[in-house]
Amino acid sequence: MTTTEPRIIPMGLALNEAMDIAMGLDEKVFLLGEDIAEPSGGVYKITKGLSTKYGTHRVRKTPISEAAIIGAAVGAAIAGYKPVAEIMIMDFIAVCLDQITNHAAKIRYMSGGQTTVPMVIRTSAGAGRQFGAQHSEMLEAWAVHTPGLKVVVPSNPADAKGLLISSIFDPDPVLFVEPMLMYWDPQYACDVPVGDNRIPLGKANVVREGKDVTVISYGKQVHDAVKAAEILAGEGVSVEVIDLRTLVPLDEATVLASVSKTKRAVVVHEAVTRCGFGAELSSRIHEELFGTLAAPVARVGGQNTPVPYAKNLETAFVPQVADIVAAIKSLNK
Amino acid sequence: MATTNRPDSPDRETLVQMYEIQNKIKTTDERFRSMLTSGQIQLIYYSPRGQECISAGYAVHLRPDDYVVTIYRGLHDHLAKGVPMRELWAEFLGRSTGTCKGKGGPMHITHPDSGLVVTTGIVGSGIPIANGFGLAAQLAGTDQVTVVNFGDGASNIGAFHEGMNMAAVWKLPVIFVCQNNLYGEHTPMSMSTGVEYISERGAAYGMPAVTVNGNDPVAMWHAAGEAIARARAGEGPTLIEARTYRFYGHLMGDAMEYMPKEERKAAMAADPVPAFRAWLLENGHASEAQLAEIEDKIVAMVDDAVEFAMNSPEPSLDELYTDVYEEIIK
Numbered sequence: 001m002t003t004t005e006p007r008i009i010p011m012g013l014a015l016n017e018a019m020d021i022a023m024g025l026d027e028k029v030f031l032l033g034e035d036i037a038e039p040s041g042g043v044y045k046i047t048k049g050l051s052t053k054y055g056t057h058r059v060r061k062t063p064i065s066e067a068a069i070i071g072a073a074v075g076a077a078i079a080g081y082k083p084v085a086e087i088m089i090m091d092f093i094a095v096c097l098d099q100i101t102n103h104a105a106k107i108r109y110m111s112g113g114q115t116t117v118p119m120v121i122r123t124s125a126g127a128g129r130q131f132g133a134q135h136s137e138m139l140e141a142w143a144v145h146t147p148g149l150k151v152v153v154p155s156n157p158a159d160a161k162g163l164l165i166s167s168i169f170d171p172d173p174v175l176f177v178e179p180m181l182m183y184w185d186p187q188y189a190c191d192v193p194v195g196d197n198r199i200p201l202g203k204a205n206v207v208r209e210g211k212d213v214t215v216i217s218y219g220k221q222v223h224d225a226v227k228a229a230e231i232l233a234g235e236g237v238s239v240e241v242i243d244l245r246t247l248v249p250l251d252e253a254t255v256l257a258s259v260s261k262t263k264r265a266v267v268v269h270e271a272v273t274r275c276g277f278g279a280e281l282s283s284r285i286h287e288e289l290f291g292t293l294a295a296p297v298a299r300v301g302g303q304n305t306p307v308p309y310a311k312n313l314e315t316a317f318v319p320q321v322a323d324i325v326a327a328i329k330s331l332n333k
Numbered sequence: 334m335a336t337t338n339r340p341d342s343p344d345r346e347t348l349v350q351m352y353e354i355q356n357k358i359k360t361t362d363e364r365f366r367s368m369l370t371s372g373q374i375q376l377i378y379y380s381p382r383g384q385e386c387i388s389a390g391y392a393v394h395l396r397p398d399d400y401v402v403t404i405y406r407g408l409h410d411h412l413a414k415g416v417p418m419r420e421l422w423a424e425f426l427g428r429s430t431g432t433c434k435g436k437g438g439p440m441h442i443t444h445p446d447s448g449l450v451v452t453t454g455i456v457g458s459g460i461p462i463a464n465g466f467g468l469a470a471q472l473a474g475t476d477q478v479t480v481v482n483f484g485d486g487a488s489n490i491g492a493f494h495e496g497m498n499m500a501a502v503w504k505l506p507v508i509f510v511c512q513n514n515l516y517g518e519h520t521p522m523s524m525s526t527g528v529e530y531i532s533e534r535g536a537a538y539g540m541p542a543v544t545v546n547g548n549d550p551v552a553m554w555h556a557a558g559e560a561i562a563r564a565r566a567g568e569g570p571t572l573i574e575a576r577t578y579r580f581y582g583h584l585m586g587d588a589m590e591y592m593p594k595e596e597r598k599a600a601m602a603a604d605p606v607p608a609f610r611a612w613l614l615e616n617g618h619a620s621e622a623q624l625a626e627i628e629d630k631i632v633a634m635v636d637d638a639v640e641f642a643m644n645s646p647e648p649s650l651d652e653l654y655t656d657v658y659e660e661i662i663k
Contacts, residue, residue, distance in 0.1 A: 030472065057472060063502060068461045068495035075465015075479075078450060079400075081472065083465075098492070102455050103462060111443035112434035113656040115450060147657050171659040249662050 006191035012183040014157035014192045015046050015122075018164035019084060021196050023054050026082060029168055032060040032069055033086025033122075043088060044124060044183050066092055070099035070121065077119040078107065082168055090125035090177065091134045097142070104173040105148030117173045120164070124180040126220060126270060127318050133306035136314075138219070138271035143175040144247050144280065150174040150201060151247040155222035156182075158192045159245055162199030170201060179220040188223070202249035206258065210240035213328050214258040216281060217268040218244040221319065225268050228324035239328060247277055255281070256288055263294040264331040268324055273301030295331040300324050336612040337551045347393055348618045351550050353627050354389035355606045358382075358409040360631045361418070364639065365408075365425070369585055376425055376439060378585035381409035383548075386605045387512050387575045388413035390553030391480050394561045395448070400466040400479040402451045402459040405440040406579075410482050415447040418638040428645035435648040436656065456517075457487035460496035460509065467505030467570070478506045478564040480557075486517020488531045497572065501538040506564035508557065509540075509572045512547060514579035519591045532574040540572055547575030548605035577605075 009017075022029045031047060037059050041048030051059035062069050066087055073083035087093055093100060104117045127136040143149045150172055154160035160178065167174040182188040207222060208229050215225040222243045229239035240258050244251065259265045265285055267278035282297040300319045308314050342348070362382045368374045381388075384406075392413035395401070403410035411421055416432060424431025425439045432444045440454035450466065453459045463481030470477040487493055488511055500507050511531045515522050528534060535542020541563070545556040553575055560571035578600035582589040589597070613619040654661050 063495070063498055065495035065499055067492050068464065068499040071458070071461020071463075071492065071496060072465040072468055072499065075402075075451075075462040075467070076469045076472075077465070078462075079466050079469030081469050095491075098455055098458055099461060103451075103453065103458060107443075107451070108658070109656045110433060110437040110441035111656075112432070112436045114433065114443050114445055116659070150658070 007194065008189045009157055009192050010184050010186065010189045011154070011157040011160045011178070012044060012046050014161040015164055015178065016048060016050070017192070018161045018168070019047065019050060020053070022165055022168040023050070023058065025196070026169075028080060029082045029084065030058040030060065031084045031086065032062050032073060034062055034064055034088055036086055037061040042086065044180070046183070047086070066096035067099050070096040070104065073119045074099060074103050074107070074117055077117045078115045082118050084120045084122060084168060087121055087123040089135045090123045090139050091137050093121070093123060093139060100143070100149070100175070101146045105146045108172065109148060116171055118171050120167045120174045120176050122176045122178060124178045124183070126179045126181055127307045127314055128181045130309055130311060130314060132309040136307035138177070138269065138302070140175070140177055140247060141271060141275060141277050144277055148173065149248065151177070152201060152245065153177045153179070153219040153247065154245065155219055155243050156188065156190050158190055159199055159205070161192055162197050163201065163245060165196060166198045166201055174201070177219065182220055199245070201246045202251055204245055204251035204254040205243040206240065206254065207243050208239065208241040210238035210262065212238045212262055213264040213266065213331060214240045214242060214255070214262045215266045215268060215324065215328065216242045216244060216255055218247065219270065221268045221270055224319070224321045224324055227321045228328060231321070231325055232328060237328065237332060252284065255285065259285055259289055260292065263292060266298045266300060266324065266327045266331065268300045268319060270302050270318055272304055273299055274304045276301045298327040298331055300327045336609055337549050338616070339551065342551050343393070343554050345618050347554070348613060349623070349627070350393050351389040351554065352609055352613060352619070352624065353631070354392060354413050355385040355550070355609060356628055357631050358385040358388065358412050359606045360628070360635055361412060362408060364635050366581070366585065368639070374426060376427075378439065379406035379583070380579075380581040380585065381406055383580040383600065383605070384512055384514060384577045385409055386550045386553055386609065387510065387547040387577060390550055391508070391510060391557035391561070393554065394558050395478070395480065397446070397448050399477050400448050400450050400463070402453075402463045402466070402479065402481040403449070404452065404456070404459060404483055404487070405454045406484070407442060407452045407482070408439070411442050411444070411449055411452070414449045416442060416444040416449050418634050419641045420444070422638040422642035423645050426642045427647060428642055429648040429652070430641070430645040434652060436652060457483060457490035457492035459483060460487070460492050461499070463507050464496055464500050464503070464505055467500065467507040468503065470506055471503070476506070476565040478508060478561050480508045480510055482510045482512055484517060485511060485513040485515065485522050485526065485531055487511070488534060489517070489525060497534070497538045497540060500570040501540045504567070504569035506567070507570045508560045508564055509570060511572065511574045513574050513576050516579060516583070516592065518583050521591070530574060532572060535572040540570055542572035542574070544574040544576060547577035548603070550605070550609050
């Protein structure tokens with residue numbers, strides 16, 4: 001019997017492995033984006049080494065032209081390729097939103113299923129590095145509001161790898177949101193299996209079981225939810241934590257089963273609270289379970305402001321572990 | 334006479350083929366407008382009348398596996414590329430037998446078997462997407478080309494500039510056909526555009542660019558042929574500005590008060606389709622009987638398509654949630 005040592009790697013490397021595996025499996029997979037080829041391998045080094053291995057025809061450095069990047073990916077996808085387009089920072093999707101929402105998302109429908117757009121848009125997102133209002137946002141709700149797009153937000157390196165390979169081979173366009181702070185920070189590194197270990201889209205992960213309250217989150221905030229659960233465990237409150245992994249498709253069954261059991265739910269995300277994904281999920285839980293809930297669903301999200309620059313203001317914008325703890329306690333009164 | 338006589342004109346068969354395409358567009362457009370005016374059908378309609386020679390001029394150079402991308406005013410491009418008449422009419426009327434099962438409509442006609450791969454309702458947005466088709470052909474090492482059509486108004490939107498630059502940098506096999514009908518929606522080009530000729534913009538991207546009389550079928554055939562040959566040979570993209578005129582304004586029902594009456598009258602008097610017909614006869618490229626037979630055949634084809642579409646059912650309500658994703662996601 002052999003035992004393998006855990007292989008602890010950061011999310012940046014796990015994402016690199018996912019693209020490496022997908023490109024090795026299928027020559028129709030190619031990457032395009034600003035600065036992604038060698039020598040830099042992307043501003044966050046996520047595509048490091050791939051242009052050397054697969055050539056600059058498959059790892060394509062582009063002009064700073066987001067609409068042209070996504071447009072080229074859309075056309076190539078319809079023509080049978082599986083493009084992975086990198087939009088460096090999520091706020092920049094504002095300059096190519098027409099290509100994403102009017103074209104990538106709608107073409108399968110508008111053509112009556114004759115043409116499809118199997119592509120991935122990878123983008124980094126999130127506050128915490130004092131990048132200010134235009135380099136820090138979580139805009140996943142924009143995409144969730146657009147039928148035709150799938151939306152993935154991984155919370156750890158193993159999921160990032162497994163979900164990205166699945167996304168690349170998915171038949172529909174996927175917006176893949178990568179929490180920027182998790183790329184190379186060793187505190188978020190974890191054991192990542194070698195090889196092609198796909199994680200299906202639409203399957204949530206119950207990361208911690210509990211019986212009193214369900215906390216539903218995704219991305220970096222899953223870690224904060226777990227910390228809140230650990231704090232409350234010391235106070236005799238048993239918290240279940242669900243990592244959604246994908247917002248579209250949404251694993252509603254796992255959420256509803258958990259909340260049916262705990263009768264209390266808190267939805268946590270970093271994005272602005274107003275019309276954030278939490279509003280949708282809270283509404284769905286109320287619609288399905290209203291009569292059985294012990295308390296209204298609570299939301300913990302970013303403040304309803306642009307992301308501020310000053311460190312203290314930025315910290316005040318981002319939901320903290322203490323906010324999650326307070327929200328859970330408010331349901332138990 | 335708008336048609337150029339030159340010794341290297343296309344052969345007789347090609348000339349007649351171009352006329353057939355032009356006549357098919359003109360006849361189809363006339364039927365749509367008469368049925369709309371009489372209230373037999375209701376739909377949003379952007380007439381391509383006046384711009385027929387452009388589509389015919391490039392389409393005769395293309396193979397079915399070449400790609401065409403166009404816009405909401407795209408009926409002429411659809412028919413030129415070979416989208417079947419019945420399915421086209423059924424789609425315009427929102428029927429289940431349409432090219433897109435009635436789910437796309439006139440602004441999103443798609444028929445991959447003919448190579449008509451994208452029709453967009455967003456000005457300029459087809460340009461970056463066309464690059465993707467060009468890139469696919471380049472990566473696969475085929476000699477397929479992509480023709481992307483747009484209006485003069487689209488040359489002022491960001492997607493045009495981003496797309497033109499990327500195509501030039503990557504030497505993509507894409508032909509950018511600006512169908513310059515002198516108006517962007519309700520605004521004349523002189524009030525919206527900083528250059529006299531859209532082709533001047535090619536220089537900004539290091540891209541070969543030419544202005545051609547889009548109402549001269551032979552001139553258009555030459556310009557398209559040269560650009561397509563260059564693209565097939567891996568020598569990169571070309572911008573063709575084809576000057577033309579839009580006979581019926583931006584969309585059906587447009588009062589056209591922004592178009593000078595005399596200008597429009599003169600353009601319609603110089604209608605390029607009958608002019609080309611007369612030129613074909615005068616130069617002995619076709620006989621009256623031959624052209625009349627083509628015209629009769631097209632009328633019968635349109636009659637048949639109208640009947641087919643009018644008698645086709647609307648899509649089933651079950652279609653609402655299909656084709657959003659591969660699987661049904663609610």
